[in-house]
Amino acid sequence: MYLSGFADEAAEDIENQIRATKEPGWNYIEARQINRKNISALSEGEFEFVCQELRKEEIKINCFASTIANWQKTIDSPLQEDLKEVKRAIPRMKKLQTKMVRIMSYAPLKDQEGNTLPEQREEEIFRRLRIICKMFNNEGIL
Numbered sequence: 001m002y003l004s005g006f007a008d009e010a011a012e013d014i015e016n017q018i019r020a021t022k023e024p025g026w027n028y029i030e031a032r033q034i035n036r037k038n039i040s041a042l043s044e045g046e047f048e049f050v051c052q053e054l055r056k057e058e059i060k061i062n063c064f065a066s067t068i069a070n071w072q073k074t075i076d077s078p079l080q081e082d083l084k085e086v087k088r089a090i091p092r093m094k095k096l097q098t099k100m101v102r103i104m105s106y107a108p109l110k111d112q113e114g115n116t117l118p119e120q121r122e123e124e125i126f127r128r129l130r131i132i133c134k135m136f137n138n139e140g141i142l
Contacts, residue, residue, distance in 0.1 A: 006029075051095060065102045
């Protein structure tokens with residue numbers, strides 16, 4: 001057993017996220033935001049720096065906390081946006097040797113008053129999630 005956490009709740013930059021992770025004796029981070037960007041949105045240079053710091057400090061990423069199908073998107077959002085993120089995440093996860101990805105299942109559809117609609121297009125949500133999960137599973141990612 002091991003413990004991990006969202007280190008971005010302790011600090012924005014990777015150096016201080018690592019420091020906050022090591023303080024209680026942990027070795028794992030659930031990577032979400034680094035310098036106010038999701039780990040998938042980091043530039044290649046930023047991502048390489050993160051990898052370098054993690055290796056140097058012997059910290060691992062146990063879960064890649066993506067923005068795939070997250071609360072900022074509804075089922076009406078273009079699927080292509082999520083598929084692009086999947087394609088960015090996979091090689092990064094392989095480089096980090098991270099086998100778990102966190103995805104969500106889209107924000108609920110609401111009416112103009114902000115009430116949750118009874119019809120949520122579940123079939124389309126599940127269809128999309130099956131596509132996304134298959135892409136990750138084909139690469140050995142849970």
